[in-house]
Structure formats: structure tokens, C-alpha cells
Amino acid sequence: MTVDTTRNQDNLQASLTQVQNLLNRMQLVEDLVHKQDMPRQQLVENLVHKQHSAELSKKLDQLHPADVAYILESLPLDERLRVWDLVKADRDGDILLEVSDAVRETLIESMDREELVAAAEQLDADELADLAPDLPSQVVYEVMGGLDLKEREQLQSAMSYREDQVGGVMDFELVKIRADVTLEVVLRYLRRFEELPDHADKIFVVDDEETLVGVLPLNKLLISDPESEVSSVMARDVVTFLPDDDVGDAAQAFERYDLVSAPVVDSNYRLVGRLTVADMVDYIREESESEVLSMAGLKEEEDLFAGVLASVKNRWAWLAVNLCTAFVASRVIGAFEHSIQNLVALAALMPIVAGIGGNSGNQTITMIVRALAMGQMQLNQAWRLWRKEIGVSVINGLVWGSALGVLAWALYGSWQLGVVMTTAMTLNLVLAATMGVMIPTLMQKLGRDPALGSSVLITACTDSGGFFIFLGLATVFLM
Amino acid sequence: MTVDTTRNQDNLQASLTQVQNLLNRMQLVEDLVHKQDMPRQQLVENLVHKQHSAELSKKLDQLHPADVAYILESLPLDERLRVWDLVKADRDGDILLEVSDAVRETLIESMDREELVAAAEQLDADELADLAPDLPSQVVYEVMGGLDLKEREQLQSAMSYREDQVGGVMDFELVKIRADVTLEVVLRYLRRFEELPDHADKIFVVDDEETLVGVLPLNKLLISDPESEVSSVMARDVVTFLPDDDVGDAAQAFERYDLVSAPVVDSNYRLVGRLTVADMVDYIREESESEVLSMAGLKEEEDLFAGVLASVKNRWAWLAVNLCTAFVASRVIGAFEHSIQNLVALAALMPIVAGIGGNSGNQTITMIVRALAMGQMQLNQAWRLWRKEIGVSVINGLVWGSALGVLAWALYGSWQLGVVMTTAMTLNLVLAATMGVMIPTLMQKLGRDPALGSSVLITACTDSGGFFIFLGLATVFLM
Incomplete structure (x- = not known):
């Protein structure tokens, strides 16, 4: 008796290579048929082609939807669509949920209305809500028509919240019990389920009005005496969320308190849904991604093969x-x-002042954006942090600025030029520190994303500022 | 009967504000005593002071270790150490585990040997291994002396792996059963535990040699007939990891397959440890953090108030x-x-060529670094991606370069200068695209972190390259 262990990353790479090999071989056959159009030849080759295609589709069937998604994301568009065609229709929905937004778009574009309806019908209300914005509205209506009343309500509820609100992320797979029964009764009740929801590490305890009164962790259920009542075992100190809470805050709470699942309640503590750690992990990943991208001024995650x-x-x-x-x-x-015409060395030296300012400003702004995103910096601390950054930049300015000042003196034989260089660099670093703290703080205050294009903005300040400070000082003191 | 709901982010901010207020009031009292040194006055004030201090320490006792960590991270050094002094000694260990590396250093520095030993003694072997590198070696030896043989082995095993290896992150809280018993027996066995490990969503099924033969998800245990045998209910298709696997790969597997916990086995499939989603969430967060920071050329996460x-x-x-x-x-x-002296307009126009190249190169490199980090890009695809980036840069170069060429013509009345501007910009964008793909790909091939200083490196290429291309073309065609 051995375990079918799935050694992941290696396995996944191997699967990808296998898929690519099969695709290549299929392409080879097609090229061949294309070149020599003898009907007999074509037939034989087609058999080989069919064989490869069958092998590929078998391989895809064995893979987890997330793995198929990974392979689709790693393939260029034409090969991606060829693989997508071979995926069994009943897995389309799950896979569409797993792929990145950019890739999802390309897949949905390649499907007709019936295929989309069939794919969407396999999903839960909360999953459907995630997918709905990307689907043609006709498809959404058609799928909605096939839902029962409760599911339709859930779908409408989920769609009424933004993607960054708890209500837009929560699911509706709730296992609920009463507080006045024994654990033995709970155990018997659970055995009636065909399966429990994913990530169910606790059962929700509610009263007659569906108000949450506590949670029963499965761990507790398993170690406690079956004769005890739920109310004596359950936890009353529960981390809950409201549907209009920010998902980022929820993700931080999951991280902080090591949660696996948590109830979502309305303002009357009535149980309305559930958050799981899987959704939070996805959110954390996406959030960090969008931070990196938006700092560089990229609008959204890009399909690598777009x-x-x-x-x-x-x-x-x-x-x-x-x-x-x-x-x-x-x-x-x-x-x-005019000054540059008089002293052409200025043209060669000015980019140094601007460049070092940009680099130093980027370091400051990266740190502040990060601290704001993690909720570790309050806006009223900006003042204190600014003073620290000023300290850092004065030291850097004097140390590196002096080094460059000496270099400028040595190169151009003018100690006055060296002094201007050192002064300009120090002042530009102070400007970089100031803007590095101010830009994200202001953005946050205005309710904007502090990461958005922060790198472009800080560089703009340190470039124009650096040139102005250096050339200005040079004009005043050297001309 | 109501739930003690902890509405997190808001509550946490409120706690932080409360702590800060108490600290401020304590400071006020101290300042007062300092100023007026009448003994009577001092006594009265001291009483108030003690009262605040007691209130603060009560507040801290009620908070989750992670929340105390958050508060410590959000406070400047002097206030941080004051709060740290008020934290009960038996919670020191847990809180040290939660704070960021930079803040941990400041806290450890403030503690003497006995305090450190006391704090470390409360931890499990795997937690101790995490903390050990930051502790004075004398403290580690002393704590090791107090461990039993099994714990010492675990500690040594954990310390023999790097932080980015599964063996350095896994814990040893394993609940193991045999395959040939009934679920009823398992249920009775579990009731003998005082508590189950955190994040235990499955029990590990092993044979006489401790070889992993399957896992029994608690969900399955709960819904199945108690008369069935473990072997008929357990899952054999298990995602496992080896101790020297990369934690990043493990985190991606947790994310992909929505895992809560997973067994770690040695090369003979013998069970040696366990990974949990909580560790993976921490890793994902830290990883994305270090990516952002290292792109900007920051060595490590910085204590905001360092x-x-x-x-x-x-x-x-x-x-x-x-x-x-x-x-x-x-x-x-x-x-x-010499060229600049002849045509000073060059000095004004050259930073535009360099700047746009830098920005565009940063966009490319950010995308490639991301794709490499996510394992979505294979090195053999660099060629294809490069061709795409070249396409993007030629379009951008011609469109924006022409706009700037026309502007240069209008400003300086020379259409030749305009043509040089357009050509230089297009060529520098092509250079930016090439280096944007090449730098991270090469870094990855050399086994280095592709994010490391990528922003500085690409800017270096586009600055020097941009100046050279623009001034070179101008010298050849305009002089």
C-alpha cells in the first residue's frame, strides 16, 4: 500500500512540458499534412494526430483544475485555445474560476453562448457571482433563470457587493446547529451530510432567529464528551465580519489570528455567509501583485502572452x-x-543629482506605501517619519554628495563646482524624502491607492527638482 | 446570550489609540514630576501614573499576541519598549514570534538573559527554531539543555534547514493513526487529547514503520459510518512535501489546491512533520514584501521607526x-x-529620452520578475516574450517619439533634431525592452533573485544607453 504522492512544483512543470511536447507533435503533423496534400498520407497522419490529441485530453483530465489553469496561463494564445478545446466541458466552470482575469477573457471570447451557459450552470452562487462580470449579460440572465429562489437571492446578494468587500467574496455553505443540543446529536446530524463544505473547521451555532451565538470548532467537537451540550463547548469569542467590510482588513485578520474560516453576519448578528482562508490567500496574492504592478505604472495584471x-x-x-x-x-x-553653454560640465553632472534623488525617493516611497498597505502607519505619524527620512537623506547627501563633489573637482578642476554638486545632491535627497513621504500620505488621505504610479510621480519630482536645484545653484554661484 | 464579536481592524485601531493615549498621559505625569520636584506633588502624581500603567497592562493582557505585536510595530522605539515592559513575561515568547524581524531585534536587545530564557522555554521546538537565529547563542544552549531528547532532535532538525526550506518551517504536531482500525476507535482515541493541533484538518495514517499511507480528513471522519475502517475512508492521493523542498513552491501548492495542512515526508515516505496554511500565508506575505523592497533596492524589511x-x-x-x-x-x-556646446538643446532633450526609457523598462522588468516569481514563465519562453516587448516598444517609440520629435522641432526650429529625437527614443525603448527581459532572465539562470535591485539595474541601462544613443545620433547627423 503506497501513497500516490503528488510532488507538486516538479510534477506541474513535468505536466506542462508533456503538454507542450504533445502540442508540438500535433503541430508537426499538421504542417506535414499541409505541405504534402496526398489524401493517403493525410489519412495516416491524421490517425497519429488523433492519437496525440486523445493522449493530451486524457492528461488534462487527470489534472486538478488549478493545474489546468496554470498550464493555460503558461501557453501562448493559439496553443492555449487548442488545449482549452480539449478540456471536458463539465470542468470549464471550475477552470475559468482559477485562471487570471486576463487569461479568462481570452478563454471566454473563444466560447459560444451555449458553452458558457453550460459552464456557468455548474457553479455555486458565490462562484457565479465572481464570474458574472466577465460573462455576456445574456448568459448571466439565462443561468439565473435556472436557479432556485434561494440561490438567486444569494447570487444577487453577492453581486451587489464590490470585489473588495467581504460580501463579494463570502460563500453560502453554512453548517448550522442549535446551542441546546448535545454533541452526540451534532455528530449524528453531520453523518447525514454527503460531504462538509471545504475548509469547514467550525460549525456555526445560531438561535431561532438565525442570530449567531457562537461557533463549535470541529477540533472541540472531536475531543469533547459527546454527552455535553453545544453551549458548554462552543466558543463565544468569535471573529466575525460584516458584508461591507474591506476584504483586505479581513485578510489581515485571518493572517493575524490564523483563521481557517469565519462567519459573516449582518448588523443584527444574523448569520449571512462565510469567509475561508482560501479566498484570503488568493486576495493576499492578488493584492501584492497589484501593488507591485501599480507602482511601476502598469494598469493591471497582464496576460504574459497578450x-x-x-x-x-x-x-x-x-x-x-x-x-x-x-x-x-x-x-x-x-x-x-545659457549656464550650460557657459559651463558644459553641468550637462554631464546634472543627471547624477537627478538619478540618485530618484533612487533614494523610490526607496522611501516603497517603504511608506508598504507600511500604509499593511495598516502599520497612521497618517498622524507622517510627521515623525518625515523627520527620520530627512535625517537619512542629509547623511546620504553629505556622504555621497561629498564623494561626488570631490570627483567633480578632480574632473573639472573647480572646487566651487564640487561644492555646488554636494549641496545640490543633499538638497535633492531632502526633496526626495519629503515627496516620498508626502505623495503616498496625500493619496491615502484622498482615498486613492497610495501605490498607484508612485514610482513615476516620485521620479518626476526628483528629476525636475534635481535639475532646478543643481542648475540654479550653479547659475547663482558659478556664473 | 450574545457573541463577543471582535470587529477586527476597527477594534485593533481603537486598541492602538487607547494604548497611545495611556502612554501620552503617563508621559504628561512624568514631565510634571520632572518639572516640579515637590515630594508631595510627586507622590500624588505617581499614584495617577501607577493607575495608568495598571490600566495599560490590563489592556495588553486582553489582546491576542498578534495584536500586541501589531501595536509594538506601530510604536516608536521608546514607547515600544515601555509597552514591552508591561507585557506579562509568559506571553513574551508568542509575541516575539509574531513581530517583524526588525522589531524583534529591538525587543530582544532590551531583554536580559534570564528573561530571554524564560520566553524561549515556552515555545515548541519548531517555534524555537524560528527564533533561535535572533537569540544570543548562550540563551539557545541554556534552553536546549532543558529540552527532552525528542524535542532536542526536533529543534536540531528544524535548525538544520534554511528558512526558505520546508524543513525550516514545518511543525511536529502530528496526530497519527493506523489504517486497520475503525473510525469509532479513532473517535475514542481523539477524545483522549486535551486539544488537537492548530489547523488540524486531517489525521495522518501511517504503518508500523511510520510510513505515510494516507490521510483521514476530519470532514470525512465526521460524515462517515463509525463502523468503517480507516483504510476504506482515507484519501490516498495526498499532496506531500520533502523537508528540502522550497517553501515558495509549497505555498503555491497550498494556494493552488486550497490546502489547510499537509504532511512532510522523508525520501522513504516516512512522516517527519507538517505544514499548515498559517505558515504559508505568512510566507506569501513576506515574499511579496521582499519582492517589492528588493526591486527598489532596500535590503530588508525596515522597522518603520528604525x-x-x-x-x-x-x-x-x-x-x-x-x-x-x-x-x-x-x-x-x-x-x-563638444556636441552639447554646439547645440545646447541636446542637454535639455536628453533626459526625456533616458526617462521614458527607464519608465518603460521598469514596466517590462516588473512584469517579467512577477511571471518568474509565480513560475508562470519558463526560461525558454524569454525569446518569445522579448519579441513581444520589442513590438510594444517600437509602437510606443514611434507614437510618443514622433510626438516629442514634433515638439522638439517646434521648440528649436530644426526638423533634423526632431528626427534624431524620434529615432533615439525608439531605439532606447527597444534597448529597455531587451534589458527588461534579459536582466531578470539572466539573474534567474544564475540562480539569483531576479527582483534584486532590478529597478536600479534597468534604469542604469536606459540612462547610459539613452544618452549614448541620443547624443551619438545627434553628433553624427547634426554636427
């Missing part, structure tokens, strides 16, 4: 902003053209 | 690298000083 035009669209907005800020920086230099 | 010098140390390495690259860029410009 067409060139889709990628251009995803990136052009912040490039355009950057273009404007670069133009401003250029005009700042333009204003000092 | 001293100025600690911050300087954390950041100086990449600033120094940046200084060198900025110097190179400056020398590139220096080589063209």
Missing part, C-alpha cells in the same frame, strides 16, 4: 504621464541653457 | 551601485560635451 496592442493599452497611461513630467524636466533644463 | 543610522545601512548598498551607474551615465555625456 497581443502587442493589448500590452500597449495596459501601459500607455503612465507612459503618457511620464512623458509630460519628462517634458517639464526638459523645460527646467531649457531655462538654464 | 534609527536613522539603521536605515542608512539598509539602503546604502544599492545607492552606492546607483552612484556608480550614474557616474557612468555622466561620463557618457562627458564624451559628447
Whole structure:
């Protein structure tokens, strides 16, 4: 008796390679048939082709929906759609839920109305709600028509919340019991289930009005005397959420208190749904992803194999902003053209001042954005952090600025130029620190995402600022 | 009967504010005593002081260790140590585990040897292993001396793996059963436990040699007939990990297959430990954090309230690298000083070419780093992705480059300058795309972290490259 162990990452890579090999072989056959159009040849080759195709579809059947999703995401569009065609129709729904938004779009585009309805019909109300925004509205209506009253209500409830609200993420798989029964009764009740919901680590204890009065952890149920009453074993100190709570806050609570599942209640403590750690893990991953991307000025997670035009669209907005800020920086230099003409060394030295400022500002802003996202920094602490950053930047400015000042002196034989260099660098680092604290703090105060394009914005400040400070000082003291 | 609901994020903020208020009031009293040194006055004030202090320590006792950790992280050093002093000694260990590395250091520094030993003694072997690297070695030896043989073996095993290996993260809280008993027997066996391990959603089924033969999910145990044998109910298709597996891969498997806990086995499938989703959530959070930070060239997560010098140390390495690259860029410009002297407009326009290249290169590199981190991009796909990025950059170069070319023409009245501008921008964007794909791919191939300083490196390429391309073209065609 041995375990069928699934050694994951390695296995998954092996599966991907297998799929790619089969696709390649199918392509080879097709190319061959295409080239030599002898009917006999074609027939033989087609048999081989069918064999590969059958093998591929068998391979896909054995994989977990999440693994199929991973493979679809790792394949370029044409191969992706070929694999998607071979996936059994009854797994379409689960797989659509697992793939990234960008890839989901390409898959849905390739399906007709009936296929989409069939895929959507297999999903629970909360899963359907996740998928609904990406589906043609006709498909959503058709699927809704087939739901019973309770499911339709759940779907409508889930769709009435945003994706970043607990109500938009919670599911409705609730196992509920009363407080005045014995554990023995609970055990008998559970045996009537065909299966318990995923991630059910606790059962919800409610009263006649469906008000939550406690939770019974399965661990407690298992170790306690079956004769005891639920009320004497259950936990009353429960972490609950409201449907309009922020999912990010909920995810932090899951992380902080090591939760597996938690009840969602309305304002009267009536049980309305359930959050699980699986949803929170997905959220944490997506959130960190969107933070990284939006700092770099990418609009959303991009399909790695997206067409060139889709990628251009995803990136052009912040490039355009950057273009404007670069133009401003250029005009700042333009204003000092006379000084540069007089002392051309300025042109060579000014990018150093601007560049170091940009790098240092990016370090500050990254740290502040992170602290705000983690809720570790209150807005009223901005003042204190700013003073610290100023300290850091004055030290860096004096140390590195002096080094560069000496270098400038050595290169161009003017100690005055060196002093201007050191001063400009220190001042630009102070500017970088100030803007690095101010930009995200202001964004947060205005209710905007502090990460959004933060890198572009801080660089804009340190470029224009750096040029102005350096060329300005040079003009005043060296001309 | 109502639930003591803990509405988290709000509650936590309220707790933090409460703590801060108490600290402020204590400070006020101290300032007062300090100013007016009348003995009577002092006595009265001291009473008030004691009262605040008692209230604060009561408040702290009610909070979850993770919440105390959060409060400690949110407070500046002096207030943090004051709160830390008021935390009951028997909770020190748990809280030290929860705080960030940087804050942990400040707390450990404030404790003497006995306090540290007392704190460490309360921990499990796997927790102790996490803490050990931060503790003075004398403390570790002393605590080790108090462990029994099995615990000492576990500790040594845990400490022999790196933090990013499964063996360094797993715990040893294993509930094991045999396959040939009935569920009734299992249920009776579990009732003998005082409590089950956290996140126990499955029991491990082993044979006489401790070899893993399957797992019994608690959900299955609860819904199945108590007369059935474990072997007929257990799952044989188990996701397992080896102690030297990468934790990142394990975290992705937990995310992909929605796991709560999973067995760790040695190469003979003998059960040696257990991974839980709580550890994986922590890992995912830390990993995404370190990705963001290392892209910006920050060495590690920084204590928000770290001293100025600690911050300087954390950041100086990449600033120094940046200084060198900025110097190179400056020398590139220096080589063209003659051209700039002839046409000073070049000095004003060159930062635009460099800046847009940097921004675009950062977008590309962010996407590639992400895809590599998520295992969604294989190294053999770099070629295909590069071609796509080239497409994106040629379009962006021609569109935005032309716009800027026209602008340069309008500003300086030279259409030739406009053409040079457009060409230089397109070429620099192509360079940005090439380096954006190449840098992280090479880093990955060399076994380095592709995120590390990627932003600094790509900017270095697009700065020097942009200046060289633009000034070079201008020198050839305009001089």
C-alpha cells in the first residue's frame, strides 16, 4: 500500500512540458499534412494526430483544475485555445474560476453562448457571482433563470457587493446547529451530510432567529464528551465580519489570528455567509501583485502572452504621464541653457543629482506605501517619519554628495563646482524624502491607492527638482 | 446570550489609540514630576501614573499576541519598549514570534538573559527554531539543555534547514493513526487529547514503520459510518512535501489546491512533520514584501521607526551601485560635451529620452520578475516574450517619439533634431525592452533573485544607453 504522492512544483512543470511536447507533435503533423496534400498520407497522419490529441485530453483530465489553469496561463494564445478545446466541458466552470482575469477573457471570447451557459450552470452562487462580470449579460440572465429562489437571492446578494468587500467574496455553505443540543446529536446530524463544505473547521451555532451565538470548532467537537451540550463547548469569542467590510482588513485578520474560516453576519448578528482562508490567500496574492504592478505604472495584471496592442493599452497611461513630467524636466533644463553653454560640465553632472534623488525617493516611497498597505502607519505619524527620512537623506547627501563633489573637482578642476554638486545632491535627497513621504500620505488621505504610479510621480519630482536645484545653484554661484 | 464579536481592524485601531493615549498621559505625569520636584506633588502624581500603567497592562493582557505585536510595530522605539515592559513575561515568547524581524531585534536587545530564557522555554521546538537565529547563542544552549531528547532532535532538525526550506518551517504536531482500525476507535482515541493541533484538518495514517499511507480528513471522519475502517475512508492521493523542498513552491501548492495542512515526508515516505496554511500565508506575505523592497533596492524589511543610522545601512548598498551607474551615465555625456556646446538643446532633450526609457523598462522588468516569481514563465519562453516587448516598444517609440520629435522641432526650429529625437527614443525603448527581459532572465539562470535591485539595474541601462544613443545620433547627423 503506497501513497500516490503528488510532488507538486516538479510534477506541474513535468505536466506542462508533456503538454507542450504533445502540442508540438500535433503541430508537426499538421504542417506535414499541409505541405504534402496526398489524401493517403493525410489519412495516416491524421490517425497519429488523433492519437496525440486523445493522449493530451486524457492528461488534462487527470489534472486538478488549478493545474489546468496554470498550464493555460503558461501557453501562448493559439496553443492555449487548442488545449482549452480539449478540456471536458463539465470542468470549464471550475477552470475559468482559477485562471487570471486576463487569461479568462481570452478563454471566454473563444466560447459560444451555449458553452458558457453550460459552464456557468455548474457553479455555486458565490462562484457565479465572481464570474458574472466577465460573462455576456445574456448568459448571466439565462443561468439565473435556472436557479432556485434561494440561490438567486444569494447570487444577487453577492453581486451587489464590490470585489473588495467581504460580501463579494463570502460563500453560502453554512453548517448550522442549535446551542441546546448535545454533541452526540451534532455528530449524528453531520453523518447525514454527503460531504462538509471545504475548509469547514467550525460549525456555526445560531438561535431561532438565525442570530449567531457562537461557533463549535470541529477540533472541540472531536475531543469533547459527546454527552455535553453545544453551549458548554462552543466558543463565544468569535471573529466575525460584516458584508461591507474591506476584504483586505479581513485578510489581515485571518493572517493575524490564523483563521481557517469565519462567519459573516449582518448588523443584527444574523448569520449571512462565510469567509475561508482560501479566498484570503488568493486576495493576499492578488493584492501584492497589484501593488507591485501599480507602482511601476502598469494598469493591471497582464496576460504574459497578450497581443502587442493589448500590452500597449495596459501601459500607455503612465507612459503618457511620464512623458509630460519628462517634458517639464526638459523645460527646467531649457531655462538654464545659457549656464550650460557657459559651463558644459553641468550637462554631464546634472543627471547624477537627478538619478540618485530618484533612487533614494523610490526607496522611501516603497517603504511608506508598504507600511500604509499593511495598516502599520497612521497618517498622524507622517510627521515623525518625515523627520527620520530627512535625517537619512542629509547623511546620504553629505556622504555621497561629498564623494561626488570631490570627483567633480578632480574632473573639472573647480572646487566651487564640487561644492555646488554636494549641496545640490543633499538638497535633492531632502526633496526626495519629503515627496516620498508626502505623495503616498496625500493619496491615502484622498482615498486613492497610495501605490498607484508612485514610482513615476516620485521620479518626476526628483528629476525636475534635481535639475532646478543643481542648475540654479550653479547659475547663482558659478556664473 | 450574545457573541463577543471582535470587529477586527476597527477594534485593533481603537486598541492602538487607547494604548497611545495611556502612554501620552503617563508621559504628561512624568514631565510634571520632572518639572516640579515637590515630594508631595510627586507622590500624588505617581499614584495617577501607577493607575495608568495598571490600566495599560490590563489592556495588553486582553489582546491576542498578534495584536500586541501589531501595536509594538506601530510604536516608536521608546514607547515600544515601555509597552514591552508591561507585557506579562509568559506571553513574551508568542509575541516575539509574531513581530517583524526588525522589531524583534529591538525587543530582544532590551531583554536580559534570564528573561530571554524564560520566553524561549515556552515555545515548541519548531517555534524555537524560528527564533533561535535572533537569540544570543548562550540563551539557545541554556534552553536546549532543558529540552527532552525528542524535542532536542526536533529543534536540531528544524535548525538544520534554511528558512526558505520546508524543513525550516514545518511543525511536529502530528496526530497519527493506523489504517486497520475503525473510525469509532479513532473517535475514542481523539477524545483522549486535551486539544488537537492548530489547523488540524486531517489525521495522518501511517504503518508500523511510520510510513505515510494516507490521510483521514476530519470532514470525512465526521460524515462517515463509525463502523468503517480507516483504510476504506482515507484519501490516498495526498499532496506531500520533502523537508528540502522550497517553501515558495509549497505555498503555491497550498494556494493552488486550497490546502489547510499537509504532511512532510522523508525520501522513504516516512512522516517527519507538517505544514499548515498559517505558515504559508505568512510566507506569501513576506515574499511579496521582499519582492517589492528588493526591486527598489532596500535590503530588508525596515522597522518603520528604525534609527536613522539603521536605515542608512539598509539602503546604502544599492545607492552606492546607483552612484556608480550614474557616474557612468555622466561620463557618457562627458564624451559628447563638444556636441552639447554646439547645440545646447541636446542637454535639455536628453533626459526625456533616458526617462521614458527607464519608465518603460521598469514596466517590462516588473512584469517579467512577477511571471518568474509565480513560475508562470519558463526560461525558454524569454525569446518569445522579448519579441513581444520589442513590438510594444517600437509602437510606443514611434507614437510618443514622433510626438516629442514634433515638439522638439517646434521648440528649436530644426526638423533634423526632431528626427534624431524620434529615432533615439525608439531605439532606447527597444534597448529597455531587451534589458527588461534579459536582466531578470539572466539573474534567474544564475540562480539569483531576479527582483534584486532590478529597478536600479534597468534604469542604469536606459540612462547610459539613452544618452549614448541620443547624443551619438545627434553628433553624427547634426554636427
